Amino acid sequence: MKLYDMELSGNCYKIRLFCALLGLQYQSVAVDLTLGEHKQPAFLQLNPRGQVPVLDDGGTIVWDSLAILTYLARKYGNEPWLPLAAEPLARVMQWLALSENELLYGLARARAVQKFKRPWDLSQCQALGKQGLAVLERRLSGRQWLADDHPTLADIACYPYVALSSEGDIALDDYPHVCAWLSRIQALPGYIGMPGI
Amino acid sequence: MKLYDMELSGNCYKIRLFCALLGLQYQSVAVDLTLGEHKQPAFLQLNPRGQVPVLDDGGTIVWDSLAILTYLARKYGNEPWLPLAAEPLARVMQWLALSENELLYGLARARAVQKFKRPWDLSQCQALGKQGLAVLERRLSGRQWLADDHPTLADIACYPYVALSSEGDIALDDYPHVCAWLSRIQALPGYIGMPGI
The missing domain is CATH 1.20.1050.10 (Glutathione S-transferase Yfyf (Class Pi); Chain A, domain 2)
Structure with a gap:
């Protein structure tokens, strides 16, 4: 599992925190917003909004912190x-x-x-x-x-x-x-x- | 079912539209925002944010258009x-x-x-x-x-x-x-x- 991530983003931290509470391992991929990496075509292919966080779970791409939280809760969490x-x-x-x-x-x-x-x-x-x-x-x-x-x-x-x-x-x-x-x-x-x- | 409602609110309309698509009947209770009815104690008891829409489904109170949509989908809609x-x-x-x-x-x-x-x-x-x-x-x-x-x-x-x-x-x-x-x-x-x- 790969998380396109930015250390100072509270929205990314929501995902890091939930993964930590669930004991989920992932690879963090730092996206440099100061360089505009989130507005480059490669990143916009992942997330048309050009924002972090984005989750890549074995090829399933989920963008938006709210959507990622619900995805993780349904897939790896419990009710x-x-x-x-x-x-x-x-x-x-x-x-x-x-x-x-x-x-x-x-x-x-x-x-x-x-x-x-x-x-x-x-x-x-x-x-x-x-x-x-x-x-x-x-x-x-x-x-x-x-x-x-x-x-x-x-x-x-x-x-x-x-x-x-x-x-x-x-x-x-x-x-x-x-x-x-x-x-x-x-x-x-x-x-x-x-x-x- | 009672919907605290405001005709010109797009968020209220989301609920009216979804009810119409599901064929659900409800009583619409107009909340006069120009008179500040949504900031009165009686309304704040229903919704601490002081906003429409609010749904009262037989005593179950749900505020926020997003929450009401999910409530209706789970209770009266289908998967x-x-x-x-x-x-x-x-x-x-x-x-x-x-x-x-x-x-x-x-x-x-x-x-x-x-x-x-x-x-x-x-x-x-x-x-x-x-x-x-x-x-x-x-x-x-x-x-x-x-x-x-x-x-x-x-x-x-x-x-x-x-x-x-x-x-x-x-x-x-x-x-x-x-x-x-x-x-x-x-x-x-x-x-x-x-x-x-």
Whole structure:
């Protein structure tokens, strides 16, 4: 299994973290975004969006962190990570959606403005990110995990950009239940971190 | 079944369209966003994000269009709409992810700037939306549906904001395969439209 990867990408880290928790081995192929490798024809053949991460599992190509997480959960994980019944699946999907919205276009974009000089409006991104954190805080007061009574893909997808909030100049002091949840994830067997966490 | 709904919301329309295709009956409860009903405590009890759509299926509350689509597919649909094997599920998820990214933060935001005077950078939103359209155009050249050889949730989730592109001042003339795909969706038995489409 080959992961087209970038060390500082939170979306790539979602995959590295989930692989570590599942005990999956893979070969990491570093894609140099500063050289524009992700916009070259060879890479666009793998992923027409020109983004990392991309997974190559024996010739099966999957792009997008959300799609790769669900692929790995179905192929190598077990049902607790991604339940299939309508209601628990919908619970997981709610938080996957939050990870793609408030967290990605809020927290991750704020970080990208500060860390990679991207051109987005910092205060708009921070405001959206804080809306997401407030929803997480409310959800996690009185419960351990986002979607179920055990960790699921929801926790894996939401974790990285929350844990990296400070790199977008967003402090987590006002979100104690979120902080406790971060610690619970960090205590999972097999957990690995990334630069900035 | 009750759908907290807003006529001009493309995300609500995703649910109305999928219900129509499945032949599902529901009661539509209009939420007046201009009066801020979605930010009132009673509504926030249903959805802590303060957004429509929200589904109430006999007391089971599901928020987020993506989560509602997967809930309906698993509970009332059949497996072709949302396949469960790792690889076909990942294919669907790839396009659901595109719908939450390039389409929502590109096409839908451009429309919201033009139609609802929202404060985002129009040209940034249009550029992101066009990236999404280019990926769809490439995917749909030579194939009928996004994720499989039949319609899936991927097509339902991507359809509304693509079909509403012109309201964000984005013309579809350069995307003939996308236009043909829109027509195929409009020809599905049970199809319904929305204002602007």
